[in-house]
Amino acid sequence: MASFNLLLLPGDGIGPEVNVEVEKLVRWLDQAGVAKFEIEKDLVGGSAYDAHGVSISEEAMARAQAADAVLFGAVGGPKWDSVPYEVRPEAGLLRLRKDLGLFANLRPAICYPALAEASSLKRELVEGLDIMIVRELTGGVYFGEPKEIVTLENGEKRAVDTQLYATHEIERIARVAFDLAAKRNNRVASAEKRNVMRTGVLWHEVVSRVHREEFAGAALEHVLADNCAMQLVRNPKQYDVIVTDNLFGDILSDVAAMLTGSLGMLPSASLGAEDPATGKRKALYEPVHGSAPDIAGKGMANPIAMIGSLGMALRYSFGLGEAADKLDLAIANVLGAGLRTRDIASAGANAVSTSEMGDAIIAEM
Amino acid sequence: MASFNLLLLPGDGIGPEVNVEVEKLVRWLDQAGVAKFEIEKDLVGGSAYDAHGVSISEEAMARAQAADAVLFGAVGGPKWDSVPYEVRPEAGLLRLRKDLGLFANLRPAICYPALAEASSLKRELVEGLDIMIVRELTGGVYFGEPKEIVTLENGEKRAVDTQLYATHEIERIARVAFDLAAKRNNRVASAEKRNVMRTGVLWHEVVSRVHREEFAGAALEHVLADNCAMQLVRNPKQYDVIVTDNLFGDILSDVAAMLTGSLGMLPSASLGAEDPATGKRKALYEPVHGSAPDIAGKGMANPIAMIGSLGMALRYSFGLGEAADKLDLAIANVLGAGLRTRDIASAGANAVSTSEMGDAIIAEM
Numbered sequence: 001m002a003s004f005n006l007l008l009l010p011g012d013g014i015g016p017e018v019n020v021e022v023e024k025l026v027r028w029l030d031q032a033g034v035a036k037f038e039i040e041k042d043l044v045g046g047s048a049y050d051a052h053g054v055s056i057s058e059e060a061m062a063r064a065q066a067a068d069a070v071l072f073g074a075v076g077g078p079k080w081d082s083v084p085y086e087v088r089p090e091a092g093l094l095r096l097r098k099d100l101g102l103f104a105n106l107r108p109a110i111c112y113p114a115l116a117e118a119s120s121l122k123r124e125l126v127e128g129l130d131i132m133i134v135r136e137l138t139g140g141v142y143f144g145e146p147k148e149i150v151t152l153e154n155g156e157k158r159a160v161d162t163q164l165y166a167t168h169e170i171e172r173i174a175r176v177a178f179d180l181a182a183k184r185n186n187r188v189a190s191a192e193k194r195n196v197m198r199t200g201v202l203w204h205e206v207v208s209r210v211h212r213e214e215f216a217g218a219a220l221e222h223v224l225a226d227n228c229a230m231q232l233v234r235n236p237k238q239y240d241v242i243v244t245d246n247l248f249g250d251i252l253s254d255v256a257a258m259l260t261g262s263l264g265m266l267p268s269a270s271l272g273a274e275d276p277a278t279g280k281r282k283a284l285y286e287p288v289h290g291s292a293p294d295i296a297g298k299g300m301a302n303p304i305a306m307i308g309s310l311g312m313a314l315r316y317s318f319g320l321g322e323a324a325d326k327l328d329l330a331i332a333n334v335l336g337a338g339l340r341t342r343d344i345a346s347a348g349a350n351a352v353s354t355s356e357m358g359d360a361i362i363a364e365m
Numbered sequence: 366m367a368s369f370n371l372l373l374l375p376g377d378g379i380g381p382e383v384n385v386e387v388e389k390l391v392r393w394l395d396q397a398g399v400a401k402f403e404i405e406k407d408l409v410g411g412s413a414y415d416a417h418g419v420s421i422s423e424e425a426m427a428r429a430q431a432a433d434a435v436l437f438g439a440v441g442g443p444k445w446d447s448v449p450y451e452v453r454p455e456a457g458l459l460r461l462r463k464d465l466g467l468f469a470n471l472r473p474a475i476c477y478p479a480l481a482e483a484s485s486l487k488r489e490l491v492e493g494l495d496i497m498i499v500r501e502l503t504g505g506v507y508f509g510e511p512k513e514i515v516t517l518e519n520g521e522k523r524a525v526d527t528q529l530y531a532t533h534e535i536e537r538i539a540r541v542a543f544d545l546a547a548k549r550n551n552r553v554a555s556a557e558k559r560n561v562m563r564t565g566v567l568w569h570e571v572v573s574r575v576h577r578e579e580f581a582g583a584a585l586e587h588v589l590a591d592n593c594a595m596q597l598v599r600n601p602k603q604y605d606v607i608v609t610d611n612l613f614g615d616i617l618s619d620v621a622a623m624l625t626g627s628l629g630m631l632p633s634a635s636l637g638a639e640d641p642a643t644g645k646r647k648a649l650y651e652p653v654h655g656s657a658p659d660i661a662g663k664g665m666a667n668p669i670a671m672i673g674s675l676g677m678a679l680r681y682s683f684g685l686g687e688a689a690d691k692l693d694l695a696i697a698n699v700l701g702a703g704l705r706t707r708d709i710a711s712a713g714a715n716a717v718s719t720s721e722m723g724d725a726i727i728a729e730m
């Protein structure tokens with residue numbers, strides 16, 4: 001039987017409690033004979049800072065490098081609002097992305113039929129929504145240098161961030177987007193600000209060339225990032241796959257997630273390049289939602305985004321597409337049966353806690 | 366009687382036809398004795414490129430510098446998609462903003478009661494919405510250097526844009542936001558990405574200090590830009606004034622505008638610093654919507670955003686607040702009477718053309 005090495009990094013806030021549910025599910029999959037899983041666990045974010053004074057330890061980084069997949073919870077919270085910039089909770093996540101080379105961030109925005117009413121948009125605009133946002137994750141303004149604050153002679157400060165993109169970085173993310181689109185409706189929208197940014201000009205040029213030379217069968221549309229944000233609000237179903245840079249992807253994927261009314265339900269995958277020797281790629285899976293410190297520790301969090309992230313791991317890292325399908329179905333059934341955590345509560349539904357939701361999904365499996 | 370010098374820059378697409386309506390209104394105000402207006406007109410964007418090979422001529426720039434206010438239509442369209450970067454239509458607008466020092470962009474997002482149904486959001490979430498987005502307009506990634514594409518030895522290209530902010534740039538836009546908030550509900554949300562960007566760290570620091578030292582009576586909230594985009598979709602009425610940088614402001618103001626269902630109705634003002642000697646400030650007023658080349662020349666465009674931009678000019682540049690109030694009322698009445706251009710059409714309403722809408726507003730005055 002195939003055997004996989006899984007690193008759990010629960011993090012802060014509701015991260016640990018939703019991670020517990022995924023751990024239960026992994027053990028169940030192991031016992032059910034779906035595959036063998038070795039589980040390791042470590043700290044990241046504020047909890048790593050509290051323990052080690054850094055947002056991720058070298059040991060945890062080494063474990064992440066060795067793992068077949070990382071399951072990441074969430075990081076951050078007001079408790080760490082004034083820790084030094086270099087060791088703020090988010091730095092742990094950014095280092096994982098960068099050092100593992102996780103350049104492709106896949107963020108599905110799906111509207112679960114049972115939850116269409118929870119969207120702030122009119123039902124007909126979001127019912128059946130199924131967008132895949134492909135966000136570049138190791139480049140752009142997140143990592144470009146110089147990135148610093150300097151104090152000038154007159155006492156003023158001057159802060160700089162640098163948005164950098166090279167041809168190969170755009171090529172490889174474009175390929176990921178077109179490959180995914182081919183398994184969907186084969187339509188890609190590429191979002192940038194080429195009317196203002198030089199990186200947008202290069203982005204537009206490279207995506208166009210990759211399309212022409214390698215994926216001419218796909219439909220490609222270029223859209224300005226500000227207009228894309230508008231169009232997502234106006235009529236999100238016009239999109240199939242959206243490919244965009246790190247910063248625009250951060251915002252557009254959050255908008256898309258919020259539209260669905262299913263924020264607590266949305267998983268994401270961050271993937272590295274395939275190793276030509278082993279065919280393996282580094283991977284980290286995490287919910288789209290954040291650490292929600294206000295409800296942490298109360299058993300109110302929705303574990304579905306975290307559990308769905310395991311689903312993505314089954315599919316993209318472990319070649320267990322069938323188990324992933326089964327898990328998706330289990331989630332849909334549990335929702336269909338009316339089970340609801342507080343974030344997706346509705347009149348007449350069955351209110352459950354984080355662990356009751358996790359248990360129900362396992363029972364469905 | 367006070368006398369003002371107005372420069373009309375209609376631009377491209379629907380720009381000219383909505384500008385005609387504002388020109389009619391200015392002539393009416395002049396004849397009605399509200400004030401004396403000198404009108405000049407010039408080219409900008411693609412139409413300037415077609416005539417002069419640049420997106421704004423030196424002569425037009427000189428006129429803009431001399432004017433009491435500029436009324437700008439819209440620029441751009443597929444016709445100029447492949448003109449050189451330096452002379453693309455948008456460059457004319459960006460040069461106006463930069464050379465006139467228009468650092469403060471005020472973008473109200475108001476939901477007209479008569480149009481609440483046109484929003485993609487549920488009516489109760491947008492009815493009565495009234496947000497003011499204050500966007501920094503002459504700094505950030507729009508203008509920072511280096512901003513270039515270089516070709517490396519291996520044939521790869523590398524593009525760079527630079528996001529720069531200095532203390533005084535953040536201070537002055539923060540003051541504009543707090544000043545405006547004081548005339549509203551005195552609540553300011555400041556949006557940045559301090560968890561990833563050094564400019565966000567400085568932004569957070571300076572806005573906090575300006576608040577503490579000069580506007581302690583206002584309520585200040587800091588919000589990450591990605592979360593702000595989400596919150597706008599989830600529950601926009603939680604905001605009063607939002608202050609943010611040039612790039613985030615571009616996106617967040619478009620999202621806010623789209624939420625209202627009134628995109629064709631929203632004006633904006635771009636203001637410079639007050640000249641201590643004359644008490645005057647340079648100013649440009651423009652609709653939030655773009656050049657909409659698909660409907661240009663068909664008499665279908667909604668002139669209300671352009672006319673409302675004149676309303677902002679009356680208020681912020683000419684000290685004619687009473688006339689501005691009257692104009693706002695005239696717009697509300699015309700809508701209340703059921704007049705609708707195509708973009709805001711609804712069953713049972715009275716469909717009118719661009720010029721019919723303009724005429725109706727003048728008749729109401």
Ligand SMILES: CC(C)[C@H](C(=O)O)[C@@H](O)C(=O)O
Pocket residue numbers: 090093094250560561591
């Ligand atoms: C936590 C933060 C650094 C992160 C980002 O900005 O990428 C988050 O917003 C996300 O989208 O994963």
Ligand SMILES: CC(C)[C@H](C(=O)O)[C@@H](O)C(=O)O
Pocket residue numbers: 195196226455458459615
């Ligand atoms: C036309 C373009 C340069 C401009 C911008 O990006 O600022 C527009 O989107 C706007 O918001 O005014």
